[in-house]
Amino acid sequence: MVGDSQIGKTSLMVKYVEGSFDEDYIQTLGVNFMEKTIMIRNTGITFSIWDLGGQREFVNMLPLVCNDAVALLFMFDLSRKSTLNSIKEWYRQARGFNKTAIPFLIGTKYDQFAILSPEEQEEITNQARKYAKAMKASLVFCSTSHSINVQNYSKLY
Template sequence: MTSMTQLCRKIVHFNVKWRLLDRVVLFRRFFRFLWDRILMCSLGKPPRYRRLPRGLTSPSPTTNEGDMVLRERVSTSSDYDMDSDLVSLKISVLGDCQIGKTSFVIKYVGEGQEQRSLQMAGLNLMDKISFVRGARIAFSIWDVGGDYQSLDHVPIACKDAVAILFMFDLTSRCTLNSVIGWYQEAKKWNQTAIPILIGTKFDDFIHLLPDLQRTIVTQARAYARAMKATLFFSSATHNINVNKIFKFITAKLFNLPWTVQRNLTIGEPIIDF
């Protein structure tokens, strides 16, 4: 009985030490992330005004979504140690709860990066490095929770972001109505970011009645015009328009060719700009 009690105490002690160690690692990553952001801010001109060298040839493409040549890989902690010449771009993700924001981001950065993401109450931070015309682009994605408690994270998430993704569930019109509130809140802290309106769960949307689909498309397009935003319908489950959205952001920031056509056909993933 005594040996069993001692064993239980050792297990509890081990669990406590493990949790403390996990907390220490989390805080170290958080402060390192903040330090990287401070260093970027001290560089002067924001990266959104930089042009990529046109004489450089990009690596062979590994994806056929979209027309812009782009190869991507998930970043690791050593990337920031060795690659001090990275162009780092901050992107914010806003929208209600349970609409697929985090699934969308994980689909883009890769499931392996989810294990290395920085998670706090109401805020997830994920990174991914892309190669464009021989240059390295590091996307830093700030995914804000959709509850009222997470509103406190909106200022830090939106400040200095080059693009803000306003997301809603295509099968839930109330989440679309909430977009205007998220947009107004974000504009308090960032007036220059590229706004993008994204409808998620397109794979569920196509099973709605055609008249309801048409109503949602009309309303979403009206909101996008009011926000001066580009509209995408997407699906993280089937990887519809996920990579294409980040290619669009890169093309806008660096004045790269963008030849994707508008698609306003009901029943297909809408792209409107």
């Protein structure tokens, strides 16, 4: 999971793995790691989820998150367009370490996006679709606080 700071990477990871959501923001310093095992056709599949802190001083840890990844989740805050604009650079850097991982473009905080004006929603949605197409990535909008599309990530693979 990569993207700017304060976009909900850790919240999504914790909600997906543990089913809980904490309103209080705790900044990720470096890298967080969690695992979740799910059963698919009587076979246990373990997801190892790496969450990279969004501050630029942690970009040197990008190889740790990307090198052996099967999928890369490029995340942005749907209510802050600047975080979507940052995706280009996150994508470029991450792809430098892993060209084969399946990319996903994940828009977080859908609940906050839903209260934006229709014009803002359309602009952000169109830009996100354009980026996803250029990245050859699936595009998913979610809300951790409202449990929208949180448990669907294992179904994407």
